[in-house]
Amino acid sequence: MTDGPWLDDDEQRAWRRTAAVMTLLPAALDAQLQRDAGLTQFSYLTLAMLSETPGRTLPMSALAATVNSSLSRLSHVVARLEQQGWVIREPSPESGRVTVARLTDAGMEKVRETAPGHAAEVRRLIFDALDCDGVESLACVTAAILGRLDPSGGMRANPLSQEAPRAGGRPATG
Amino acid sequence: MTDGPWLDDDEQRAWRRTAAVMTLLPAALDAQLQRDAGLTQFSYLTLAMLSETPGRTLPMSALAATVNSSLSRLSHVVARLEQQGWVIREPSPESGRVTVARLTDAGMEKVRETAPGHAAEVRRLIFDALDCDGVESLACVTAAILGRLDPSGGMRANPLSQEAPRAGGRPATG
DNA sequence: CCACATTACTTGATGCTTCAACTCTTCGCA
DNA sequence: TGCGAAGAGTTGAAGCATCAAGTAATGTGG
Numbered sequence: 577m578t579d580g581p582w583l584d585d586d587e588q589r590a591w592r593r594t595a596a597v598m599t600l601l602p603a604a605l606d607a608q609l610q611r612d613a614g615l616t617q618f619s620y621l622t623l624a625m626l627s628e629t630p631g632r633t634l635p636m637s638a639l640a641a642t643v644n645s646s647l648s649r650l651s652h653v654v655a656r657l658e659q660q661g662w663v664i665r666e667p668s669p670e671s672g673r674v675t676v677a678r679l680t681d682a683g684m685e686k687v688r689e690t691a692p693g694h695a696a697e698v699r700r701l702i703f704d705a706l707d708c709d710g711v712e713s714l715a716c717v718t719a720a721i722l723g724r725l726d727p728s729g730g731m732r733a734n735p736l737s738q739e740a741p742r743a744g745g746r747p748a749t750g
Numbered sequence: 751m752t753d754g755p756w757l758d759d760d761e762q763r764a765w766r767r768t769a770a771v772m773t774l775l776p777a778a779l780d781a782q783l784q785r786d787a788g789l790t791q792f793s794y795l796t797l798a799m800l801s802e803t804p805g806r807t808l809p810m811s812a813l814a815a816t817v818n819s820s821l822s823r824l825s826h827v828v829a830r831l832e833q834q835g836w837v838i839r840e841p842s843p844e845s846g847r848v849t850v851a852r853l854t855d856a857g858m859e860k861v862r863e864t865a866p867g868h869a870a871e872v873r874r875l876i877f878d879a880l881d882c883d884g885v886e887s888l889a890c891v892t893a894a895i896l897g898r899l900d901p902s903g904g905m906r907a908n909p910l911s912q913e914a915p916r917a918g919g920r921p922a923t924g
Numbered sequence: 925c926c927a928c929a930t931t932a933c934t935t936g937a938t939g940c941t942t943c944a945a946c947t948c949t950t951c952g953c954a
Numbered sequence: 955t956g957c958g959a960a961g962a963g964t965t966g967a968a969g970c971a972t973c974a975a976g977t978a979a980t981g982t983g984g
Contacts, residue, residue, distance in 0.1 A: 582869055589878050589883050593892035594876070595795070598776055599818045600899040616970080621769070637932060644773045649971060651934055656970095673979040695756055702768070703761050705894040711764050713887035718767035720879040725774040749940045778936040790940075811962060823941060825964055830940095846964045 601701065607668040613690040618643065619653050620690060623662060623679060627687045632679035635668060639677055660688050775875065782871040787864040792817065793827055794864060797836060797853060801861045806853035809842060813851055836860050 583591060602617060609615045615623075625642045626632050634642070641649045654677050657663040662683030679687075688700035703711065757765060776791060783789045789797075799816045800806050808816070814824045830849050832835040836857030842848035853861075877885065 582866075583873060583877070586885050586889065587873075590889035590892065591872055591876065593889060593896055595791075596818055597892045597895050597899070598772060600770055601895065603877065604899055617769075618970090635932085644770055646972075647933060648935090648973080652971080655934090671932090671980080675933065692756075692885070697820055698765055699757060699761075701898045702765065702895055705898045707889065710891060710894060711760050714891050715760065715764035715767060717880065717884060717888050717891060718764065718771045720884060721771050722767055724875045724879045725771070725778055783948080792940090809962085820942075821963060822943080822965090826942095828941075829964090849963060880957090 590632065602723050604701055605694070605697060609690070612693050613686070615686075618645070618649075619657060620687075620694065622650070622653055622657065622689070623683055623687050626663070626677060626679040632684065633676050635674045636665075637674075658682070676734055724744060778875055779868070779871060783864070783868060786867050787860070789860075789864065792819070792823075793831060793870065794861075796824070796827060796831065797857055797861050798865070800837070800851060800853040801858055807850050807857065809848045809850050810839075811848075831857070 593608055606617050609617055609620050613620065621643050622639065625639065626634060636650060636654070639654075640647045643650065645653075654663055654665060658665060662680055663677050664680060665675050668676050669729060702714070706714065761873050780791050783791055783794050787794065796813065798811065800808060809826070810824060811821055813828075814821045817824065819827075828837055828839060832839060835854060837851050837853055839849050839851050842850050876888070880888065
């Protein structure tokens, strides 16, 4: 059943649906964020991850790992966010080759404005379509695939093991 | 439990993993196709869908629906595929405003060359990480989400209902 | 203590995607 | 029949992602 390169019928069906979701879901979420906040999913995630970090500050490479991106991509995006006044970059006092990105007050405000609408859309498109078992299945399936995509776990916003409870305050749902 | 815009902890965890998969999985599949065949996932899918159509021919708008894309995106991509000699466009004899895309023999050969490696990568990254229940969960979860993303079902490579058995020959795993 | 590799990050070019605007054809209907 | 609306597709510009190459700082072996 799992011995060749080919997929059996069940797998084929599951894969095509997965491919369709991979196409349509990011597009739908981007559309909501673009319309309501003028942000891409990626730039929102970048702001959201900073907003949840104590001190609202992270080195570029740590931030890149958190949002699953290359440093190059992040650098371009942070440059745009910086122009909007939502983030500033400054050299780290601790190491001369590190640049830290800091979320400004305006950036924090932007996240606060944007988070509820985005969370509602995630809920509408994903969780409202699933019952409780579905949530577990989704977590389980994605965890398994994530293990294949990034075995080292270095580049991954969230570990596969249980997470520590988040510190007080609502997370930004990035 | 599902009464506000916010996500509870289980949902938050499930969503962040989903987001990570949505980021990393297309990138991984694109990387394999780019390396081994010089194709994007989308251009491969376009060729693959044509290869499974009787006559290897589809109107642009039907093809767009099949690969879940806008007509504009498809038009640009088919223009590139046409330059490579894998597809040709011709006016439909049936209606003056329809253009049909036809997979050439070279295009068919390209699909045949490319399909096994791509299928193997899909298997490696997804199905080898899942047991049989996982395949069902994946199909079920993605079907539910797909229902939200595209309730009309117009733009969707595969219906949510059972599929008819495919005609003879291996599908191209697009 | 000096060369060399490595780490951290930026930049510019290239290519793909999206968006808006456009053409051309067909349909509806008076 | 003829005019407006809707459908099918293309095109060009703008934005975002990726890739390769670059700079600058910091470790590391001799």
